[in-house]
Amino acid sequence: MIETTDAVRVATGISGFDGVLHGGLPQGKCALIVGTPGSGKTMLALQFLVEGILRFEEPGMFISFEESPDLLRAVAVGLGLPIDAPANKLLHIFDGRPIIDALNGGAFDIGGLVAIVGDDFRRLGIRRIVFDGLDALFTLSKDGAVTGQEFRRLVELTDGAGVTSLICLKPGLGNDDLPSKFDAIEYAADAVIRLGYRVNLGLVRRILRIVKIRHAGFAAGEHPFVITSRGIDVSFYPAVKAEPPLSLERVSIGVRQLDVMLEGGLLRCSATLISGLPGTAKSTIGASFLAAGLERGEKCLLVALDEPATQLIANVRSVGVEIESYVRSGQLQTLSLNAGSVIADEHFLMIERAFDSHRPTLVVIDPVSAFDKAGGTAVAQLVVERLTWLVKRRGIAAIFTAVANSSLGEAESTASQVSAIADTWVHLSFAVRGGERNRTLTIVKSRGTAHSNQLREMILSSSGITLQDVYQIQGDFLLGTARLEREQEQKREMQAHEVSTKTLLRELDGRRSSALAKLRDAERELLEIDEQMLEGIEETASLDALALQDRSEVDASRGALDGGTLDER
């Protein structure tokens, strides 16, 4: 694809189509639309003109070789063209249906058409033109060379006037190829767009594919589209994702313990998958999530696919989740879709339209696995991927529930492989043991979150959802009654331990008191001993003094010499 010489584009105004076209049709060029009857050619072409009038006030000309102008004008009104306003006058419809009883009298050309169109361009200032069913004009001619030559005259005419043109052609019956006499047209056209449809499991999936745009880029591949009364809606999924708004805001899931496990909740621009077998309370978590958001004043959207939204809302009331009043106030919008009635692409567009009109900040789609019924898993997978992308781009926090495939046992994956796309994946399960079926919850993954990796027991009560820690004994998890028993046993053990400790303390306290008493007694005894000893010492000293005095008196009375004393000794 040569991007440097990219042609100037004319926005068709058709939702998604301009994205596929990288902006629009090449301005002033001729685009071919090839499709079997009923593939949407006329609708697409008419919408191209109506949007040109509504958005850019560009006069448009529709040359119809198949349908009556009255019918076309009615369809155009359905597409949004006002009935009375001056804008209505900007749509010119020319009845080009062949005159039925005209005889074929030899070689001809389309000089009349070229003259009429050229005149209209000048008189009416036409900017967009459609030749719908141009093949009708060439039914009389078997000559491919003539057809190609005449077609080039049309191309020259539109090119010269700078009018963007769409030419609708039917391929041969029974195949998708144009009759060979139109080969030259396919070569000469600046763009070739093919419309078709495929039947997937009984549902029609319409497909649009750009075959070529000369000197210009486009999104190659098959693009699903739908036709509604409001026109064509192409489901465009660009190859390069626009970066979603970055937000670190956490949104409560409405279950306190789960918020804790997820570091405060779900990220604002993210999609969370909640998978599990039927009855594992996926919807209840979804509803709790909405209830918390509604209470905060957020606008919410609930898309119900298996059971109608009213039933789902009534069901979750039994576990204390009340969101019904918000439906009445309009804060919560519900969309109940019949999965399997139309191709999943159509449901995707309905959801996208609900995003546009209600502008929710929280969304629950319950369950996305229902899309598997709407045209097969390949279609469903892409639709869920697109929904994930859409949610992030719109700054929405979303929960998608998915019914786990029971035929695969407890395999933690869903048919639509949402798990790989989702930012956070919570898996719900049952554990059956000891005559009980207990619910469990695990966080399988959570991007950008240091989430808990532990299994929790999930308990539903009339006051909502609570999560309990589970006991692991020799690799076995204890749930329900077994967990309760274990909890009580542990409590008893604790109590017993507490009692023995108290006894010991009391005993030690007693021993300490008695030791202290003994210490006091000893101190008192020591003091007494010290006092007695002091008294004894003082008494001894006074006695010594008396004895010395007596001796002196005796010595004096004898008058004896010192030597005499010695001799005596």
Added chain:
Amino acid sequence: MNAPLETGATATLILFVAGDSPNSRAAVANLRRTLTTLGGSEDDIEIIDVFERPDIASMARVLVTPALIRRSDPQARILGDLSSTQQLLAFLQ
């Protein structure tokens, strides 16, 4: 196409041509020749160039040229260069 064709002339036959394209020139020649064999005159034919009168071509829904229209009730038309004399004779009689 049953609405009366107002061209400002009253000839019974109107031949729409596209400039002097080969098909158109052939049609004029073929029509004149056959008309002569039938004893008709030039006054019976009105030749309209669609590029000069696109309004009349549009009104008559002449997209394919050349086209010969017979003013009658009902109107009749034959498309192409009128190369089949036999077919043209049948149309004119």
